[in-house]
Amino acid sequence: MGTTGDRAPLAERVGQLLDGGVPLAIVAAGDPVLRQGTVPYDGQLEPALLARFIEALRVTMRAAPGVGLAAPQVGVPLRIAVIEDPAPVPEEVRLIRGRVPQPFRVLVNPSYEPVGDARAAFFEGCLSVPGWQAVVARPAEVRLSGQDEHGRALDEVFTGWPARIVQHETDHLDGVLYLDRAEPRSLASSQAMAERWGQPTPQEAARALGFPLP
Numbered sequence: 001m002g003t004t005g006d007r008a009p010l011a012e013r014v015g016q017l018l019d020g021g022v023p024l025a026i027v028a029a030g031d032p033v034l035r036q037g038t039v040p041y042d043g044q045l046e047p048a049l050l051a052r053f054i055e056a057l058r059v060t061m062r063a064a065p066g067v068g069l070a071a072p073q074v075g076v077p078l079r080i081a082v083i084e085d086p087a088p089v090p091e092e093v094r095l096i097r098g099r100v101p102q103p104f105r106v107l108v109n110p111s112y113e114p115v116g117d118a119r120a121a122f123f124e125g126c127l128s129v130p131g132w133q134a135v136v137a138r139p140a141e142v143r144l145s146g147q148d149e150h151g152r153a154l155d156e157v158f159t160g161w162p163a164r165i166v167q168h169e170t171d172h173l174d175g176v177l178y179l180d181r182a183e184p185r186s187l188a189s190s191q192a193m194a195e196r197w198g199q200p201t202p203q204e205a206a207r208a209l210g211f212p213l214p
Contacts, residue, residue: 010044014076018052023060024074029129029177033072037175038079040109045078054106054149057082066127067102068165070172073128081107081169085162096200097122098140098160107154110146110170114139115157119214123186123193123202124168124178131190134182135202137214138167183211 017024027033045053053076061069061082070081085102093099098120121137141159144166148154158166168178179187186209188197197205206213 010076010078011046011049014045014049014053017075018049018056022056023063024056026060026064026069026127027073027075029126029179031075033075033077034128034172034177035175036072036077038072038077038173040079050149054080054082058084058104061127064127068169069127070169072172072175079109079173081110081173083107083162083165083169085165087161093200098162100160100162102162102165106149107144107166107169108147108149108151110144110154110166110173112142112144112167112170115141115143120160120164121183121202121213122164123188123197123205124164124182126168126178128172129177129179133188133190133193134179134184135186135205135211135213136164136178136182138164138181142167144170185209185211 057069057071057074060074061084067085068081068083071078082104083102084104085099087094087099087101089099118140119137120140121135123133124136125133140163141157142163143157144154146154171178171181186202186205188205202213
């Protein structure tokens with residue numbers, strides 16, 4: 001959003017954004033909105049506007065396509081994210097990565113904490129960093145707390161790939177990109193991923209590119 005929008009009340013900014021139609025434009029790395037963190041949602045958007053905003057996030061995420069989208073990625077510094085993963089992957093990948101389908105979910109004011117010490121490392125990408133992926137070691141299991149879009153409390157344990165998704169999206173709300181947690185030597189273009197590193201685990205890439213795995 002431009003300077004004028006930055007000065008406008010949050011609800012007005014969201015309304016102006018939605019009036020531009022969907023899918024929304026996704027903010028790319030380098031924009032300060034991805035680094036400044038977010039404010040907790042406490043009713044800044046009246047219910048009808050909140051519903052429109054959530055629907056716009058859903059449409060934008062699916063159009064990208066992606067498995068999650070946080071409000072800052074469309075220029076809105078509110079602590080709201082959406083996730084959804086149909087998990088269209090081969091059985092081998094599903095088993096190794098723990099990637100199981102996730103229905104559409106809205107995360108309001110989420111936070112997470114690790115459950116246990118186990119960590120899992122896999123290539124990860126981001127709609128705000130198009131064309132690149134890198135290996136990120138994350139807790140294999142996390143407890144997520146927060147609310148849904150209706151204000152109902154969330155307190156749920158996520159494992160496998162769903163745990164990775166909720167960590168990635170919650171990190172966005174804290175001004176953290178996946179690259180901040182990635183192994184720098186693992187950074188790979190989409191072309192390299194397609195040609196070289198499509199295996200279910202990053203072990204071959206770790207040996208060839210010279211980065212550690214947990």
